[in-house]
Amino acid sequence: MDSRTALPVVKDVRQHLSGAGIYPTSQRRALARILFDRHQHLTADQVYEKARRKNIKVSRATVYNTLNLFVEKGLLREIFVNASHTFYDSNIHPHFHFYNVDDGSLTDMEGHVTDDLVMQNLPQGTVLDGVDVVVRVRNNA
Structure with a gap:
């Protein structure tokens, strides 16, 4: 992981959520603990399954609504890989x-690609709002 982009582990999810203008309900806090305990790429179904394994009582709709709220408030990035795979990146x-x-995994590309490729070529008078590049690979047979 590039040390410039690695996020620290969120120690206080209540403060993290409140700081983003999100009311920290118990379900939101529980899902935030799953999402922000380390850097990871998870689908909504993976978040739901992790919650179930931790005996967190939450519906799929609540998971989706919470993920969408966290994206809207800037706590997560939504990565569209294809029509059936959306990942949430902490x-x-x-x-x-x-x-x-082949295996459905999403991993970060190491290095300073955004600096080298994007930042030096931004059109004059603009600032970077986001980068969504997914390079598709297959296992070497």
């Missing part, structure tokens, strides 16, 4: 991804 800083079509 690293909100600009960076690129590799998506392995």
Whole structure:
């Protein structure tokens, strides 16, 4: 992981949510603990399954609504890989991804690609708002 883009582990989810203008309900706090305990890329179904394994009482609709709220408030990045795969990335800083079509994994591309490729070529009078690049790879057979 690029040390410039790695996020620290969120120690106080109540403060993290409140700081983003989100009312920290118990379900939101529980889902935030799953999402922000380390840097990771999770689908909504993976978040739901992790919540179930931790005996967190939450519906799929609540998971989706919470993920959408966290994206809207800037706590997560939504990464569209294809029509059936959307990942939620706890690293909100600009960076690129590799998506392995064979095993369905999403990993960060190491290095300073955003600086080298994007930042030096921004049109005059603009600022970077986001980067959504997914490089699709396959396992070497």
